[in-house]
Amino acid sequence: MTGKSANVTMADVGALAGVTARTVSNVLSNHPSVRPETRDRVLRAVDQLGYRMNTSARGLKTGRTGSITLAIPDLGIDYFNELARRVIVESERHGWSVVIQQTGARRETELDILSGARRQHSDGLIFQPHALGPGDEKHLTGNDRLVILGDRIFNGPVDHVAMANTDAARLATQYLIGRGRTRIAAIGSNPGVSTISAASLRLQGYLQAMQEAGLPTPPERIVVAEEWHLRDGAVAMTHLLRLDERPDAVFCFNDTLAIGALHAAAMNGVRVPDEIAVVGFDNVPAAQYAFPPLTTIEPGTEQIAKMAVDLLAARVNGRTDPPREIFTDSSLVVRRSA
Amino acid sequence: MTGKSANVTMADVGALAGVTARTVSNVLSNHPSVRPETRDRVLRAVDQLGYRMNTSARGLKTGRTGSITLAIPDLGIDYFNELARRVIVESERHGWSVVIQQTGARRETELDILSGARRQHSDGLIFQPHALGPGDEKHLTGNDRLVILGDRIFNGPVDHVAMANTDAARLATQYLIGRGRTRIAAIGSNPGVSTISAASLRLQGYLQAMQEAGLPTPPERIVVAEEWHLRDGAVAMTHLLRLDERPDAVFCFNDTLAIGALHAAAMNGVRVPDEIAVVGFDNVPAAQYAFPPLTTIEPGTEQIAKMAVDLLAARVNGRTDPPREIFTDSSLVVRRSA
DNA sequence: CATCTTTGTTTCATCGATGAAATGCCACGA
């Protein structure tokens, strides 16, 4: 029987149950020494009044808010919503709610996140920067409970959970080379961002593999795509298909680009993988249901989410050893697009 | 110059600036009567100490937390992450952060959301229920600042923002009929959920259109899919393609199912739309980049997000008129899959 | 020049839950 829960406090509940607010608190936080009979009485009163804990009050006293912030570029990118999904699930184990902030990959907004301007007072921050990079370490000050995701952007004293971008990109490219492809293009380069961003690291992996195999990488085959949306993949692929010397394979820096690229290929009647092979990166759920199913890099998203949340939890619980840098295992998932 | 922001309070900032905590508060909340010179001094002190407002304390005093909760079944479904993306953007205008809760479409979890057990004390709730339905109105008690999305599930006194599910589904089906299709199947039915859930309403629209046209709807052409994930769409389509009397069109109850279905068609060498036409529902970004591009219902997601947030804001700001029920405009987006 | 406004700042109490410590009660052993 739940009543109007206007402004019911622990004191109100206590009054009804014949105890003090403090005892109500004890009951609700499972303090060991509460008589079972009292516990029942209090819980009944809680129910009757429709009492809900005021998290602001608790937060003020305890210094914990019970929520963490996840800051990512854009929920519209499959990889990020998959990541968000998993971070939320993992956070539940620690009793945390998750506030999601979209930075739009804008430097200004990313700075706001670090400074706290655009962030609720939360117990911690899991942050995948995009526009920030080395040299921005000074903006980290005051963010002790922070885990950086994705790129090893900062040298400062921060925990990092990263995928092995370069190695995985090299692996993907090597696979294409091993299949006999020679004119291998890349989609997703972005000269505007830092040299340790995902875009740059994946490009490096691609270049390494090509160089090791003695294959050429003419500039027109390395297509810039700033946004990594479906649309950008399609545009890039259309461009590649129009080249005089058409590539026989494309390595896309994420699956979203790859799916856009597959679309462009199909629209132009170009057969994949016969005429052009396509490899992606991220292994998002949609990759498996693309046509043809997308060969891609599995970066260990689940592992990333879990590690990030656990690492943050450890920090919040007072772990003070030096910041760690964790690389997840990645692997190539071979499907039919390459 | 940002320093260790351990536990800096307004009082500390005030001490440095030579004013009271109250004046600091005035500065930070843009109170009109503060001398410019004082304002500068305070802001400098804020910067110097790396002060960050304690939102718990503010929340305790003002009764506002500055965040709202968005409860949806699963961020893994394209429609929902698109919705989340937009809700976050709209909420920014009102200065709200958004906490996202995934219910997994589980009744138990949905009840926890309403009761507040699984929800931070937030300024309001935008909730798309799935397993709850008529008869569960009693669980609404105590949730005054609430906007229900999607299905007109409750008769109780709550604001609703809904799409015209039945009408839109009828429209989609009528379009297929108008293109000369007669053996039209449906994917996404779910007998387990309430009669006013999206699944049921869309099925009704489909059935209405078929009946009006005098077309048969044998049970084997109405495929159950409880989850509405890519996988379910693929499985359902595979099933349909194996029928003795193969359908010449499919209406999928969402785009994710439709994209899964397209995949199954392609894997079986069945040409779309020549051999079988496919229509989806939701017009998610991926629909446009499916192959062939997906004909689908545009349900006005942007409008839904905006209305929901604005309606909630109005309630929070004390609007007290009777709850409203808003239906968004939907339309058919014709592409090449049908 | 005394009074009334306006402007800028301060004082004080308060929001609701919890940490620390005190209290009352009962059981138990010597």
Next chain:
DNA sequence: TCGTGGCATTTCATCGATGAAACAAAGATG
């Protein structure tokens, strides 16, 4: 019988920001 210790509950102060109202100083008004 008295002390000792454990259990259950209470008392009290406190976290940090803000609403209400008081206050001081500077201008406006007659």
